[in-house]
Amino acid sequence: MKRINIKLARREKIIVSAGACFLGLFLLLHLLVFPFFSSRSKLHRSIEVDEQRLKEIMLLSSEFKALQGSSGGMGKALAGRGKGFTLFSLLEKLASQAGLKDRIKYIKPSTSQAKGKYKISSVEMQFEAITMRQLFDYLYRIEDPKNIIKIKRISIKKRKEKSGHVDATLQISTVQLA
Template identity: 45%
Template sequence: MKKLLSQITFTKREKFYVLTGTSAVVLFLLIQFLLLPLFDAKAKMKRSIHVNERRLKEITELSADYQTFRDNADYITTALTRRDKDFTLFSFLEKQAGRAGVKTNITYMKPSTATDTGPYRESSVEMKLEEITLKQLVDYLYFIESPRELVQVKRISIKQSSRSQQYLTVLIHALTYL
């Protein structure tokens, strides 16, 4: 084979073409097997970094949400242990109605069955008050919205009384955790 190659002589022009062709093939192989994979890997790495940054941001947000829920659960647990053992939402609302001077205006009070919400049971009472003034309503809401007793108003509907313009008819749905 060496003998055959030594017998072949190239002209200057042929040597130029062979050298150019060989250089083109070597350049093509370098680009195909070195540069393109390198650029692909770099682009893939950038995409991966971007995706992982988004995931990290989402995990950080979820961690903050979890910590908030955890703090709220701890607060609820602490408040429940401080509350009287014989506490009922129905009697609490009735007592606060007497305190606000609207006990005689209660048309009805309907306790709902307690539903489980995670580790706690939710107890609620729907009540209707008729012929009360705005001041009486505000006082009553102030008394029943009790963070200490974990009582909150879930829903309220206020209408002007049909008998007199100065009075209101109010439907309150209050709830607490047991």
Template identity: 45%
Template sequence: MQLAKREKYLIGLAVCVIVFAVLIQLVIMPFVDGRQRMQNSVAAQEKNLQKIVRLSQEYKALEQDSETLTERLASRPGNFTLFSFLEKAAGKAGVKNNIKYMKPSASTGKGPFKESLVEMKLEKITLKQMVDYLKLIESPDDIVSVKRISVQTNKKETQYLDAILQVLTFSS
């Protein structure tokens, strides 16, 4: 069977189109897909690198804070206790007789530092006495801070306040 020139031309064109389509599917598309995957992988790795850099900076800051805390703890007197510190401050602020109770908690914490907590209740104190006492016990040098405070008016004498404080410090 003889094909006409026009039919040969169409068959040749069809073969070229098929070869071109196969070439695109088997050679060019995998290359383009691989390139896209590579770009996505690079973007993901850049995000991971940024996260690692950020975490490294946070770690260095925490390490510096830990060193500062260790230095401050070392500069505190060796016989420092939170209970006696709060008692002395209460004497200076004139609220020692207003202490209803002081409950020390056991030291807790993992790692190089342990947290010591004292809960105390002050009754029938003025606002000025409260502020003066808080100024005395909030001591960055001695690493003492108020964790929680609850203040309300005294039920019997409304010109006075009752307060429950949770005061904490760290020890090594």
């Protein structure tokens, strides 16, 4: 192989040397220094995000523990209902107390599959030709906190034949021990 011998003046050698140093410094910065600091800043951001997530998890954990404690109180309330409790019979008894038992058109009970210690029991019932006052009285009796009952849906239709009377369809549910 032939060796190329280039003769350069002193000033040209300084310029070529400075260019080579600049190129070397440029490559050193872009291949080693900048990636190092970039990965370091990404690591710091990742740590901050993980710390925030940990705080959120700890907050959710404390909320979960509080809810578990309060659900124990619900379990006691449900156990206080007795073994033979059914939503159907309770709603029928409350309708009788409100003077609506003879106005019940139908009652359809249903129960969902048990999930853990609890199951959801639902009843759909329809009343015919009742006054709004009777409906409010019945709803007031249902919504008693000791009953742990929820009205999921209510549909009220005005009757054409009887002024001041309505037909009401209620979908009511409660949680029961499985």
